[in-house]
Amino acid sequence: MKYGYYPGCSLERNAIAYQQSTMAIAKPLGIEFIEVEDWNCCGATEYFAIDALAAYALVGRNLALASQQKLNGDRNQLVAPCSACFLNLYKTDHYMAEDNKLNANVNEALAAGGLHYDPGTVKVRHLLDIIVNDIGYEAIAERVTKPLFNLRVAPYYGCMIVRPASIESFDNPEYPTSLDKLTHSLGAEVVDFPLKAHCCGGHMTQISENTALELIRRLLKNAADYDADMIVTLCPMCQLNLDAYQENVNKHFGTNFHIPVLYFTQLMGLAFGLSANNLGLGKEFINAKPALDKISSEPLKKQRRKKRPPKETLPMPTMPEES
Amino acid sequence: METNLQTSRTPTFYDEVIRDTPGGDPNLEMCIQCGTCGGSCPSGADMDHTPRNLFAMINAGMKEDVLRSNSPWYCVSCYYCMVRCPQEIHITDIMYTLKRMAIKEGLYRESSASEAPGFSETFIHYVENYGRSFELGLATWHHLRYHPINAIRMASTMGLELLRKGRMDLTPTRIKNMPQLKKILKKAKAIGGTT
Incomplete structure (x- = not known):
């Protein structure tokens, strides 16, 4: 299967592990990615706060280049692994179709650079979407040579892959399950992670660190409460916040979290038996090795779940005995 | 009427x-x-x-x-x-x-978030001049401007670790057709900034 590919700035450097592991799993899955030539930044959440039309035009240039390049013949599907890039590309295409004035203005700006984009010509999709829907869970399970038995994984989606729902979404905006099923097909034990679609704080670490650290703390605590060995994510911003800021959270709140945060593509690569060196392992701040060492060759029969406390220890009201 | x-x-x-x-x-x-x-x-x-x-x-x-x-x-x-x-x-x-x-x-x-627009402006400064975001430049300039002490702390811990792990570039990357992007953005701003 051939797809257009928009890596985005993060995958070039900060999320290089995501890029390496995506390329590594593409081959066994029969996926060919064709990168948009000379793509530019999507503007993240910053450009829209300064200049709306310039922001839409910035994204529009990428869509115009992608449509011009006829990346994968008539299907013209563009895959973005970063949730922020995915949303900006998707949303710009959608809003240009909804809003004639925006469409005209963006195209007037693009024309200054000799480009044009008709909304709807490129179908923007997230990497997770094509993996679970085009490849499918069964085909993935068939590629697994080293199942991730005994590894408890909390699947973390964050925000921009499933929201806003006013735009058609491939998964539920509040309670997505695609990453859960994918993790399950790799043999791992899936944690039913209540905060799986909550926010990591995005750029708030730079605006109000206290607000951001609290959001990160909630996610880490929730994963720890559910006995997760690791968190698996699909967005460079989420990975950076949960991983690189974990020590700051510990200092700030006096906690002692030590939960590695990997990309789902890294786990797929490990389950496919690919070498850790090709999957960008070791780039994470919180070392994932101790968690990965828990993987056993056989599924353990005994659940490691915490036992419920005996009823007697709960502060239950007691009814007075009838006389 | x-x-x-x-x-x-x-x-x-x-x-x-x-x-x-x-x-x-x-x-x-x-x-x-x-x-x-x-x-x-x-x-x-x-x-x-x-x-x-x-x-x-x-x-x-x-x-x-x-x-x-x-x-x-x-x-x-x-x-x-x-x-x-x-x-x-x-x-x-x-x-x-x-x-x-x-x-x-x-x-x-x-507002109590008076530094926030500065962060966005620094971010887009790199986008408008290179076509790509640049994390090291962004973090350094933002903190030097508003939190010099934080800048030192950031550089000495997280920044160094990101560099050591090959997760941060020392110089920004520039797209090939920067003149085209500049023309597009200039035109977009001339049209009105908002739609």
């Missing part, structure tokens, strides 16, 4: 917010003040006003109070409010509109 009266009146703050929010009708007039937005907001507790509150204030024409509020800057673009809003108001997009207006009017300086 009612129609003439309507079309000739000076646009109110409420009209301006709707006009400057691209992507079709943001449905702002549909707000029923239910508060689902504020209840769903991850940073709502740190906001001066919840989105529901802001919308009532916009309706009442309280332009300065709205644009002085830290709320738009504390919006993390998680879109929970937009998903849950029973009236399908484009809340996150309206927050972006309020950010742009606060910058235009200079009122952001009076």
